[in-house]
Amino acid sequence: MITVFAVFLLTLLVITAVAIVRTENLFIAVMLAAIFSLLMAANFFILDAADVALTEAAVGAGVTTVIFLSALALTASQERAKPSARMLSVGVVSVTVVVLLYATFDKPRLGDPNAPVQQHVAPWYLEQTPELIDIPNVVTAVLASFRGYDTLGEVFVVLAACIGVLFVLSAGTSGGPQPVRPETPGLRHHLIPKVVGRLLVPFIILFGLYVQFHGEYGPGGGFQAGAIIATAFILHALLEGESAGLRAIPRSALLTMAAGGAIIYAGVGILTMLLGGSFLDYSVLHSNSVKGQQYGIIAIEAGVGITVCGALLAIFHAFAAREQS
Amino acid sequence: MNFSEHLPALQVVVPLLSAPLIVLLRSNGLAWAAATATSLMAFAIAVAITLGVLDGQTFPYSMGGWPAPYGIALGVDSFSAILLLIVSGASSFALLGGRPSLNSQIEAHRQPLFYAAWMLALAGLSGIVVTADAFNIFVFMEISSLASYVLIAGGPDRRALPSVFKYLVMGTIGATFYLIGIGLVYMMTGTLNLADMEVRIQGVADQSPILVAAGFITIGLALKAAVFPLHAWLPNAYTYAPHMVTVFLAACATKVSLYVLLRFDFFVFQQNLAGHAFQFATFLMPLAVLAVVVASAYALFERNLKRLLAFSSVAQIGYILLGASLVSTAGLTASGLHVFNHALAKGTLFLAVACLAMRFSSLHLQDLSGAAKSMPLTMAAFCIAGLSLIGVPGTAGFISKWYLIGAALNEGALGIGLAVIIVLSSLMAVVYIWRVVEAAYFHTPNTSAVNIKEAPRELLIITLLAALANIYFGVNSAVPVALASDAANLLMGHLQ
Numbered sequence: 008m009i010t011v012f013a014v015f016l017l018t019l020l021v022i023t024a025v026a027i028v029r030t031e032n033l034f035i036a037v038m039l040a041a042i043f044s045l046l047m048a049a050n051f052f053i054l055d056a057a058d059v060a061l062t063e064a065a066v067g068a069g070v071t072t073v074i075f076l077s078a079l080a081l082t083a084s085q086e087r088a089k090p091s092a093r094m095l096s097v098g099v100v101s102v103t104v105v106v107l108l109y110a111t112f113d114k115p116r117l118g119d120p121n122a123p124v125q126q127h128v129a130p131w132y133l134e135q136t137p138e139l140i141d142i143p144n145v146v147t148a149v150l151a152s153f154r155g156y157d158t159l160g161e162v163f164v165v166l167a168a169c170i171g172v173l174f175v176l177s178a179g180t181s182g183g184p185q186p187v188r189p190e191t192p193g194l195r196h197h198l199i200p201k202v203v204g205r206l207l208v209p210f211i212i213l214f215g216l217y218v219q220f221h222g223e224y225g226p227g228g229g230f231q232a233g234a235i236i237a238t239a240f241i242l243h244a245l246l247e248g249e250s251a252g253l254r255a256i257p258r259s260a261l262l263t264m265a266a267g268g269a270i271i272y273a274g275v276g277i278l279t280m281l282l283g284g285s286f287l288d289y290s291v292l293h294s295n296s297v298k299g300q301q302y303g304i305i306a307i308e309a310g311v312g313i314t315v316c317g318a319l320l321a322i323f324h325a326f327a328a329r330e331q332s
Numbered sequence: 333m334n335f336s337e338h339l340p341a342l343q344v345v346v347p348l349l350s351a352p353l354i355v356l357l358r359s360n361g362l363a364w365a366a367a368t369a370t371s372l373m374a375f376a377i378a379v380a381i382t383l384g385v386l387d388g389q390t391f392p393y394s395m396g397g398w399p400a401p402y403g404i405a406l407g408v409d410s411f412s413a414i415l416l417l418i419v420s421g422a423s424s425f426a427l428l429g430g431r432p433s434l435n436s437q438i439e440a441h442r443q444p445l446f447y448a449a450w451m452l453a454l455a456g457l458s459g460i461v462v463t464a465d466a467f468n469i470f471v472f473m474e475i476s477s478l479a480s481y482v483l484i485a486g487g488p489d490r491r492a493l494p495s496v497f498k499y500l501v502m503g504t505i506g507a508t509f510y511l512i513g514i515g516l517v518y519m520m521t522g523t524l525n526l527a528d529m530e531v532r533i534q535g536v537a538d539q540s541p542i543l544v545a546a547g548f549i550t551i552g553l554a555l556k557a558a559v560f561p562l563h564a565w566l567p568n569a570y571t572y573a574p575h576m577v578t579v580f581l582a583a584c585a586t587k588v589s590l591y592v593l594l595r596f597d598f599f600v601f602q603q604n605l606a607g608h609a610f611q612f613a614t615f616l617m618p619l620a621v622l623a624v625v626v627a628s629a630y631a632l633f634e635r636n637l638k639r640l641l642a643f644s645s646v647a648q649i650g651y652i653l654l655g656a657s658l659v660s661t662a663g664l665t666a667s668g669l670h671v672f673n674h675a676l677a678k679g680t681l682f683l684a685v686a687c688l689a690m691r692f693s694s695l696h697l698q699d700l701s702g703a704a705k706s707m708p709l710t711m712a713a714f715c716i717a718g719l720s721l722i723g724v725p726g727t728a729g730f731i732s733k734w735y736l737i738g739a740a741l742n743e744g745a746l747g748i749g750l751a752v753i754i755v756l757s758s759l760m761a762v763v764y765i766w767r768v769v770e771a772a773y774f775h776t777p778n779t780s781a782v783n784i785k786e787a788p789r790e791l792l793i794i795t796l797l798a799a800l801a802n803i804y805f806g807v808n809s810a811v812p813v814a815l816a817s818d819a820a821n822l823l824m825g826h827l828q
Binding site for chain 2: 106107109110111112113114115122123124125126127128129131132135152153154155156157159160161163164166167168170171173174175177178262263265266267269270273274276277280283284285286287288289290
């Protein structure tokens with residue numbers, strides 16, 4: 008049954024992808040991309056990767072769509088197609104697909120317990136996590152501790168993206184304090200979105216906090232929580248107008264959040280070095296090494312959440328500010 | 333753990349952590365000072381690591397205290413030491429001398445973000461070099477790429493934006509190909525640690541996914557390294573970037589991707605895939621030769637000084653690849669040496685370009701007429717670095733060309749052909765460098781260029797120091813030769 012459903016979802020995925028390539032209206036492409044992400048999230052969920060599914064749904068379908076739409080508001084909505092290069096691209100993509108298909112002929116069967124991925128490091132993670140870190144969600148243990156250095160890198164990728172967008176979009180501005188703009192109405196004159204939206208915002212934030220602090224026990228963690236909380240604030244800004252959104256969290260605070268979360272994460276690493284361990288070896292944070300691991304994971308997850316939330320909001324407001332000037 | 337054991341981690345963490353701190357500084361003088369201090373610290377760490385490596389240390393490090401392959405391991409050898417030196421060295425030189433140039437090109441209020449991106453690029457490139465984990469390479473590749481796009485887009489020239497967009501699309505495709513390759517290898521081995529991967533691939537019965545993975549990883553990294561014909565993003569990206577960014581990235585960015593390519597190929601694939609050394613050579617050698625010949629030819633006819641040097645970079649990547657494609661100790665020694673010496677030569681050339689750009693509004697050759705009259709020291713530095721690029725005895729470039737020709741001649745008839753091509757392309761380098769020299773020394777200055785002074789003092793001093801380094805390492809090449817030959821032995825030692 009699950010196989011039938013997976014095939015159905017994957018078929019939809021291919022159809023959506025083809026539609027994205029074919030459409031020349033970029034608004035349609037963005038909407039289809041959001042659908043693509045949702046389908047992808049469903050696929051991840053079928054493959055039992057609930058953490059990845061949650062991230063894909065929050066970031067891919069949610070925040071990315073808003074950012075794409077903000078970018079479209081600054082540019083045109085119709086693609087200027089250059090048909091000349093199309094045949095070459097189709098050729099390159101086809102060759103890549105054929106080669107990839109060839110590689111999958113010898114692929115282990117999906118879910119095969121004897122596959123190399125199930126035989127080598129994965130069993131060690133499953134066996135050792137209860138003993139060394141003692142949290143139920145092994146994904147969080149791998150992500151935050153065993154491979155915590157990769158996750159640190161990912162946080163800095165988010166920070167780099169934030170720095171990049173703010174830097175590029177600040178070209179040609181004076182750099183002084185942003186001029187006071189007339190109040191933007193947002194969606195305030197639409198009664199239904201306003202009432203429903205206002206009701207939703209606190210619950211979304213609450214859910215985000217749950218995802219943040221429940222990451223050790225179930226699917227979730229800083230990346231997902233940061234994205235969800237950012238979504239709540241973006242919704243607020245869309246409903247009440249951008250200036251109201253900036254009154255809630257000012258621009259400078261957003262940049263401080265994006266940088267501060269990264270500092271918290273790397274700072275934990277420096278602290279463990281000073282306490283005599285390796286970089287990011289949380290065991291030294293407490294006399295009991297398991298407790299130390301848990302403290303470390305909570306601290307770095309907080310850093311991740313703060314950076315992701317701050318960076319996404321800063322990017323959103325950078326686009327929105329550009330729209331009005 | 334004592335301090336020296338932490339060195340490989342600090343090499344990455346120090347610049348990484350400085351980036352968010354610089355974002356918070358919000359004052360451009362402080363941001364520059366913090367970035368320069370961090371970069372110098374990174375250079376000091378790189379020197380300390382190099383001294384340790386020359387002593388035979390390998391600096392193994394387990395991130396988070398977890399042993400490989402469960403955690404992420406770092407490790408340094410002589411090959412990494414060369415790369416660490418040029419990455420942190422180029423960054424330090426560019427930042428130390430580059431303040432006047434950067435101030436003239438980056439608006440004051442954008443500078444803290446710019447320097448933060450610079451630190452992220454430095455941390456990303458160093459992170460790629462020191463890690464021993466395939467996925468970790470990808471993560472730091474993302475950091476360094478994103479930061480490089482930002483840096484290149486930073487200049488006042490609006491043409492930087494389309495060129496950086498092209499670079500972004502190409503770079504993302506390259507990174508995706510690399511990731512697909514890693515995914516395939518992970519599927520068949522269940523590990524991400526490079527050393528562990530090598531061992532476990534031997535037990536894989538069906539090798540076709542590994543073969544496809546090798547293809548994807550090679551092409552992805554070749555795209556990032558601007559290996560001919562995948563270099564299309566490079567000339568414009570280098571041309572329209574702020575001058576100091578060109579100094580930094582032209583000296584080291586593509587070489588780091590080449591480093592990963594060689595490391596992956598020699599450590600993971602060569603002895604596991606039947607006939608792979610032969611495939612590697614027959615695939616890459618023609619590309620290397622074409623890069624050397626075609627890109628040099630482009631440089632011959634280019635009128636914009638920066639794009640001329642950028643095409644020359646594509647040709648130099650060809651030399652590095654040519655040495656490696658011989659799959660011999662001598663060839664790899666030449667490659668390792670050329671990574672170091674080309675970074676010196678091209679870094680100095682772009683520093684001199686930055687000096688010229690402080691006084692000339694256009695970098696087209698006809699607009700630089702008579703530049704040597706008003707800026708004799710800058711042009712002297714340019715000439716020294718140009719000679720080094722050509723490979724004239726007494727300069728660093730000569731050492732690597734000498735080793736490269738020697739390595740080629742070991743290969744019999746084919747080698748003689750290669751040696752001829754190397755000599756011919758060096759003559760082409762003579763011509764394109766001469767065109768600049770001719771314009772600067774022998775053409776009468778434009779009327780507008782009469783009152784031009786030398787470049788600002790700090791920039792000029794750094795440029796001259798860099799030029800002197802070209803001579804120093806041309807006369808006194810013991811350290812780079814020792815590092816490069818040790819690196820070659822390591823890579824080749826893996827094949828037995």
